[in-house]
Amino acid sequence: PGAIRFRAGEASALPASVSPRRRWWHGGDSAAPRGGGAKKAVLFFEVEILDAKTREKLCFLDKVEPQATIAEIKNLFTKTHPQWYPARQSLRLEPKGRSLKDEDVLQSLPVGTTATFYFRDLGAQISWVTVFLTEYAGPLLIYLLFYFRVPFLYGPRYDFTASRHAVVHLACACHSFHYIKRLLETLFVHRFSHGTMPLRNIFKNCTYYWGFAAWMAYYINHPLYTPPAYGDEQVKLALAVFLFCQLGNFSIHVALRNLRPAGSKTRKIPYPTRNPFTWLFLLVSCPNYTYEVGSWIGFTIMTQCLPVALFSLVGFVQMAIWAQGKHRSYLREFRDYPPLRSPIVPFLL
Amino acid sequence: MSRVFLTWAVTHSVKEVQTEDSVLLFVVAWTITEIIRYSFYTFSLLNHLPYLIKWARYTLFIILYPMGVSGELLTIYAALPFVRQSGLYSISLPNKYNFSFDYYTFLILVMISYIPLFPQLYFHMLRQRRKVLSHTEEHKKSE
Numbered sequence: 001p002g003a004i005r006f007r008a009g010e011a012s013a014l015p016a017s018v019s020p021r022r023r024w025w026h027g028g029d030s031a032a033p034r035g036g037g038a039k040k041a042v043l044f045f046e047v048e049i050l051d052a053k054t055r056e057k058l059c060f061l062d063k064v065e066p067q068a069t070i071a072e073i074k075n076l077f078t079k080t081h082p083q084w085y086p087a088r089q090s091l092r093l094e095p096k097g098r099s100l101k102d103e104d105v106l107q108s109l110p111v112g113t114t115a116t117f118y119f120r121d122l123g124a125q126i127s128w129v130t131v132f133l134t135e136y137a138g139p140l141l142i143y144l145l146f147y148f149r150v151p152f153l154y155g156p157r158y159d160f161t162a163s164r165h166a167v168v169h170l171a172c173a174c175h176s177f178h179y180i181k182r183l184l185e186t187l188f189v190h191r192f193s194h195g196t197m198p199l200r201n202i203f204k205n206c207t208y209y210w211g212f213a214a215w216m217a218y219y220i221n222h223p224l225y226t227p228p229a230y231g232d233e234q235v236k237l238a239l240a241v242f243l244f245c246q247l248g249n250f251s252i253h254v255a256l257r258n259l260r261p262a263g264s265k266t267r268k269i270p271y272p273t274r275n276p277f278t279w280l281f282l283l284v285s286c287p288n289y290t291y292e293v294g295s296w297i298g299f300t301i302m303t304q305c306l307p308v309a310l311f312s313l314v315g316f317v318q319m320a321i322w323a324q325g326k327h328r329s330y331l332r333e334f335r336d337y338p339p340l341r342s343p344i345v346p347f348l349l
Numbered sequence: 350m351s352r353v354f355l356t357w358a359v360t361h362s363v364k365e366v367q368t369e370d371s372v373l374l375f376v377v378a379w380t381i382t383e384i385i386r387y388s389f390y391t392f393s394l395l396n397h398l399p400y401l402i403k404w405a406r407y408t409l410f411i412i413l414y415p416m417g418v419s420g421e422l423l424t425i426y427a428a429l430p431f432v433r434q435s436g437l438y439s440i441s442l443p444n445k446y447n448f449s450f451d452y453y454t455f456l457i458l459v460m461i462s463y464i465p466l467f468p469q470l471y472f473h474m475l476r477q478r479r480k481v482l483s484h485t486e487e488h489k490k491s492e
Contacts, residue, residue: 219449222442222447224442225447226443304447305446306447306448307448
């Protein structure tokens with residue numbers, strides 16, 4: 001490190017035996033020698049990108065700025081391999097190492113002046129926003145199909161009839177409100193760390209959300225639906241829990257958004273604000289998940305429907321896993337992370 | 350998994366099918382398969398695997414697997430009318446948990462699931478057979 005490396009003449013002198021499959025692309029004309037007459041010694045890097053599985057040389061970049069970011073290197077790589085757009089590239093220092101971040105700067109990485117990166121194809125990618133909008137729009141519409149008793153769902157004599165139970169109408173309002181809220185948050189509130197996720201996730205996620213929505217909606221809007229055993233009091237209590245938790249969940253989403261300036265990917269420790277709903281941050285790392293489970297528990301009590309309870313349970317398990325992961329990464333990243341907090345359930349989980 | 354299901358959820362639960370020939374068919378197929386399979390694991394752990402056991406494990410399945418599957422499917426099919434009649438493991442609306450489950454339909458779905466699953470497992474075993482048995486031949490030739 002410190003030596004100025006130049007490869008005079010190499011750009012024009014490719015060996016005749018190089019097969020088309022192993023084309024090397026050289027950035028810039030390094031045929032002109034840079035000698036001692038240069039006014040400023042600029043240390044350029046060379047980057048070679050190898051396939052992590054086959055170790056095949058996929059790309060060679062020379063004259064790379066030391067302050068180049070991984071994102072810029074990914075863009076250069078896409079030029080020679082356009083089918084691998086940057087979102088589906090994983091570059092790492094070891095074949096089985098962790099992926100380098102887009103913001104990482106070349107000269108701050110533990111590499112020599114010739115950096116070797118290993119490439120793994122992450123597969124076709126789809127944006128988080130697209131996935132969220134699709135997976136939330138489904139339940140909104142599907143539930144309404146059952147609510148309005150569209151033909152072929154129940155017997156023909158029930159087509160387009162309405163339930164005589166007030167709680168069924170209330171449940172439709174709550175369910176719809178919940179998913180409209182989620183859609184609006186996706187469009188206007190959330191700031192995503194990652195732009196994309198693997199394409200197969202959209203099929204998995206939509207099956208989950210749409211499937212459960214249909215299953216729950218079928219029973220709640222069924223002509224033989226049985227309203228809650230404790231009547232109006234049960235429904236009123238459940239509605240209070242549901243609304244409280246919806247407000248709580250929204251408050252946390254806004255608080256998290258305000259932690260992060262637009263277009264950035266900064267991570268900070270979230271703290272309680274003046275909004276009382278955010279005071280749950282004192283006890284829990286991911287109060288948004290806590291409130292979300294609370295909402296669905298409220299909805300379960302309101303409808304007294306076993307499929308809703310099962311949906312709440314499955315959702316809770318998944319969110320608990322996410323919360324523990326988030327909690328662990330907070331602990332790893334911040335020395336002064338408040339020790340009282342648990343991942344999702346105060347003091348317990 | 351399918352062993353537990355066939356044994357408990359079908360044959361034990363629906364007493365009327367216990368005298369069917371199909372039950373004998375899958376019990377015989379499973380028994381022979383398991384004796385060979387566990388001998389294979391045991392000898393492998395002792396690092397002394399007789400070729401006969403390896404051969405048996407990767408060859409006899411060609412007959413035993415379809416035999417077992419036929420026995421299983423015929424048994425489930427035989428149980429269907431009794432499940433329909435008695436409403437076994439089924440719950441219908443209305444009820445206070447607003448939930449329903451039809452075991453009869455569930456059994457039909459289980460039978461249908463054999464269609465994609467059986468060929469996948471069978472061809473996987475055939476591929477394993479080619480890999481494992483040709484490997485041993487190479488070893489023998491090099492000796």
